[in-house]
Amino acid sequence: MELIQQLVNGISLGSIYALIALGYTMVYGIVRLINFAHGDVFMVGSFVGFYAVTMLGVGFFPALLLAMASCAVLGMIIERIAYKPLRNAARIAVLITAIGVSLLIEYVTIYLRGAQPEAYPSTLLPDRNLKLFGVVISSQSLFILGTSLVLMILLQFIVHRTKIGKAMRAVSHDAEAARLMGINVDNTISATFAIGSALAGAAGVIFGIYYTKIEPLMGILPGLKAFVAAVLGGIGIIPGAMVGGLLLGVIESLVSGLGYSLWRDGVAFVILILILIFRPAGLFGKNVREKV
Amino acid sequence: MATWKRTRGFWVSVILAFAFFAVVEWLIASGTLNVFYVNTLFFMAINVMLAASLHLIIGITGQFSIGHAGFFAVGAYASAVMTMKLQLPFAVGVLTAGIAAMLAGLVIGVPSLRLKGDYLAIATLGFGEIVRIALLNIDYVGGASGMTVTHMTTWPWVFACLFVTILVIANFTNSTHGRACISIREDEIAADAMGINTTYYKVAAFAIGSFFAGIAGALYAHHFYIIQPSNFGFLKSFDILIFVVLGGLGSLSGAVVAAVLLTIVSTFLQNYPETRMIIYSIVLILVMLYRPTGLMGTKELSSLFKWRKAAQGGMNHGGKNTVA
Numbered sequence: 159m160e161l162i163q164q165l166v167n168g169i170s171l172g173s174i175y176a177l178i179a180l181g182y183t184m185v186y187g188i189v190r191l192i193n194f195a196h197g198d199v200f201m202v203g204s205f206v207g208f209y210a211v212t213m214l215g216v217g218f219f220p221a222l223l224l225a226m227a228s229c230a231v232l233g234m235i236i237e238r239i240a241y242k243p244l245r246n247a248a249r250i251a252v253l254i255t256a257i258g259v260s261l262l263i264e265y266v267t268i269y270l271r272g273a274q275p276e277a278y279p280s281t282l283l284p285d286r287n288l289k290l291f292g293v294v295i296s297s298q299s300l301f302i303l304g305t306s307l308v309l310m311i312l313l314q315f316i317v318h319r320t321k322i323g324k325a326m327r328a329v330s331h332d333a334e335a336a337r338l339m340g341i342n343v344d345n346t347i348s349a350t351f352a353i354g355s356a357l358a359g360a361a362g363v364i365f366g367i368y369y370t371k372i373e374p375l376m377g378i379l380p381g382l383k384a385f386v387a388a389v390l391g392g393i394g395i396i397p398g399a400m401v402g403g404l405l406l407g408v409i410e411s412l413v414s415g416l417g418y419s420l421w422r423d424g425v426a427f428v429i430l431i432l433i434l435i436f437r438p439a440g441l442f443g444k445n446v447r448e449k450v
Numbered sequence: 451m452a453t454w455k456r457t458r459g460f461w462v463s464v465i466l467a468f469a470f471f472a473v474v475e476w477l478i479a480s481g482t483l484n485v486f487y488v489n490t491l492f493f494m495a496i497n498v499m500l501a502a503s504l505h506l507i508i509g510i511t512g513q514f515s516i517g518h519a520g521f522f523a524v525g526a527y528a529s530a531v532m533t534m535k536l537q538l539p540f541a542v543g544v545l546t547a548g549i550a551a552m553l554a555g556l557v558i559g560v561p562s563l564r565l566k567g568d569y570l571a572i573a574t575l576g577f578g579e580i581v582r583i584a585l586l587n588i589d590y591v592g593g594a595s596g597m598t599v600t601h602m603t604t605w606p607w608v609f610a611c612l613f614v615t616i617l618v619i620a621n622f623t624n625s626t627h628g629r630a631c632i633s634i635r636e637d638e639i640a641a642d643a644m645g646i647n648t649t650y651y652k653v654a655a656f657a658i659g660s661f662f663a664g665i666a667g668a669l670y671a672h673h674f675y676i677i678q679p680s681n682f683g684f685l686k687s688f689d690i691l692i693f694v695v696l697g698g699l700g701s702l703s704g705a706v707v708a709a710v711l712l713t714i715v716s717t718f719l720q721n722y723p724e725t726r727m728i729i730y731s732i733v734l735i736l737v738m739l740y741r742p743t744g745l746m747g748t749k750e751l752s753s754l755f756k757w758r759k760a761a762q763g764g765m766n767h768g769g770k771n772t773v774a
Contacts, residue, residue: 192568243739249567250514251742254695257516257688258734265727378684382579385572424583427576434573435561 162293164415165408170299170368172407173306177361178384179391179399180313181233181354187330187394188350189245194256195236196358197381198263201374203229203359204366205267211279218282218367222305225363226356233355234348242344260377267374275373278366302364309360310400313353317396322349330394379423386430392440401441459752471609478605488605492673494713495608496666499615501693501709502702503662506619508691509700509748510628511655512635514571517558517578518690521660523682524581525551525667527591530599530677535590540602544611544668551664552657554581559656563649566638578687585679596678603673611669615662620702622658631655635700692730696737698746707751 178200185193203225210221240259244252288295317323325346328336337343365380366372387406391398406426413425433440474491477483483491504518528550529543558577565573591597622628630651633641642648671677693712697704712730719726737744 190568192572240735240739244742247738247742250508250699251738253514253568253571254691255735255738257691258731258738261688261727261731262735265724265731269724269728382575386576389569389572420587421583424580424587427580427583430576431561431573431580434565434569438564438569 160415161412162291164411166293166295166299168408168411169404170302170407171411172387172404173303174361174365174368174403175380175384175387175407176400176403177306177309177357177364178380179387179403180310180396181358182385182388183391183393183396183399184326184350184354186388187396188326188347189241190249191241191252192256192385193241193351193354194253194381195240195259195263196354197377197379197384198260198267199229199233199236199355199377200358200362200365200381200384201267201372201377202232202263203355203362204372204376205271205276205362205374206359207363207366208276208278208372211282218301218363221282222360222363225359227359229359229362230352230356233351233358236355237348237351242347264374264377271374273374275371278370278372280370282367298367302368305360305364309357313357313396316353322346326350383423383426386426389430389440390433392443395440395442398440398442467613471606471613474609475605490713490717491605492603492608492669493717494710495612496670496673497690497693497709497713498706499612499662499666499669500690501697501705502615502619503659503666504690504694505697505700505702505705506622506631506662507655507659508694509698509702509705510623510635511631511652512638513652513655514567515558515574515656515659516571516684516687516691517574517576517581518659518663519682519684519686520558520574520578520581521551521554521663522667522670522686522690523578523585523679524554524660525664526671526677526682527585527597527667528664529668530597530671531591533602533672534597534599540607540672543602543672544607544665547664547668547671548661549664551667552661554664555656555658555660556653558660559653563652575684575687578682578684582679582682585682592678594679596676596681597671598676599671599674601672601675603669608669611665615665616702616706618658619662623702627651627654632700692734695734695744698744698748700748701744701746701750703751704744704746704749708745 178196181196181199182193185191185196206228207221207225210216210224211218216224236259240255241252244255283298283301286297288297288300315323317326325336325341326349328339328341329343329346333343336346361380362372365376383406384403387402388399389402390406391400391402393399406429409429410422410425413419413422418425437443474483478488500518500522503521504515507513507515507518525547529540529547532538532543532546533540558574561570561573585591586594623632630641630646631654633644633646634648634651638648674681689712693709694705696712697706697708715729716726719729
């Protein structure tokens with residue numbers, strides 16, 4: 159029973175990682191960039207949700223939508239200002255810019271509102287515990303799982319059934335050829351950043367409800383772990399990010415359940431290094447040889 | 451005579467370095483420099499060592515490593531354990547710090563054989579975090595509350611370590627091995643095709659770079675009185691990375707100058723940590739947008755004085771501008 163309890167916790171946590179990982183994997187798939195600032199977009203989403211609830215007094219879903227919308231705008235602004243001028247620059251320059259953007263968002267947030275943590279209102283979602291064969295499932299974790307699932311299905315729909323999704327897949331496959339076929343590559347990249355950042359914003363609100371405590375530097379660790387999840391599933395592959403996120407959440411919960419909760423954060427990075435050494439393309443990826 | 455001409459620059463720098471040492475020693479002994487300035491000077495030297503050692507890995511070999519604080523931490527804790535727990539002399543502590551960090555460098559150098567660019571960056575970042583989390587969970591070294599360390603770092607120690615670091619890294623860069631490393635940075639596949647043992651040189655760069663980061667850690671630990679895992683998070687790694695990147699990826703003197711200047715800037719902004727980080731990040735973004743090779747590119751400070759010779763068709767080692 160203990161094991162199943164940990165599985166349930168792990169799936170709730172994993173769905174948050176999966177939502178953030180989707181943004182990483184989409185951006186990486188389309189511009190081959192590790193968007194270090196993604197974890198901070200997640201943090202901004204969490205704060206937007208918090209202020210929407212406490213100041214505007216709205217409910218869960220309006221707060222979620224507001225956070226997603228503002229994160230989408232933020233993601234597009236970051237892309238336009240910081241990443242677009244570097245589209246043909248050396249990879250190292252882009253990666254360092256991403257680190258710079260990440261630090262900038264964190265410390266501007268601290269500058270604006272201070273570094274003190276904030277407590278998420280706990281009355282946002284109905285809190286009832288559901289007992290199922292001795293396993294306690296809170297209604298909150300069901301809500302979290304449900305929201306994540308809906309968002310992921312929506313994303314699958316966008317990517318596979320709509321015109322912009324088709325453009326995204328084309329640009330990710332070959333940006334030059336896509337341009338020749340009349341696809342507006344810049345707009346497609348903007349849309350990718352917008353969708354990825356909106357998912358991160360949603361994850362931020364959900365994270366706030368799940369952990370109740372938010373602070374300006376909270377994006378760093380979940381951001382890195384979500385990246386690990388994206389790599390685990392195979393970066394650039396959307397179902398890979400979902401599976402990777404869920405897997406990572408479950409592994410972390412199991413490690414905590416075994417009594418090594420202090421080592422939990424370390425396990426994610428050990429998994430990262432192991433997967434990079436033994437299967438760099440991830441669980442779902444194919445190996446591609448570099449051509450001279 | 452020909453040898454003297456070739457090595458003249460080197461001996462002049464050595465003599466200048468020792469003159470600098472003597473002047474500072476005299477200023478400290480006579481009490482002209484107060485504790486605040488001595489502190490700043492020591493931090494400057496430690497940061498220069500860190501920047502120089504990371505420069506060897508990123509700037510020369512093109513291996514994008516952003517977990518340098520991990521090696522720094524290994525060195526700091528290894529030396530602290532030697533001197534505080536085992537009561538061994540400081541010299542043993544410093545040496546152990548270097549060797550322990552070098553072993554860590556070998557451990558992370560081996561995965562680097564299979565990883566490139568972004569993936570290596572994220573793996574080294576993960577390594578740095580693993581070191582921090584491990585230190586946090588080992589009770590022998592005090593866990594989150596850290597270890598208290600007695601003050602043993604003195605100016606002769608700092609100078610000697612700094613001198614050896616710069617000497618080794620500068621001479622390594624100009625040796626056959628350094629050329630091989632630079633060729634790996636420019637194009638790994640081409641270097642491999644030319645018969646360079648890329649595996650060997652990448653691991654060697656990691657080992658040497660982490661050795662000196664470990665020694666810097668030993669000096670830091672014995673200067674700071676207390677070391678905690680939170681001092682070695684990846685913000686520290688980013689700090690070191692910023693020295694190397696701003697100075698110019700591939701320029702040792704650039705990294706040194708950036709480390710010195712930024713240490714001064716951050717000392718003055720110590721009371722405004724948020725502002726400091728905002729300025730840092732904006733500068734980082736602007737430099738990457740408008741000058742992606744860093745302020746100095748791959749040029750060295752000394753080549754600024756050699757422009758006449760270069761114009762006459764002499765050796766110009768500032769031609770290349772690509773990294774990774």
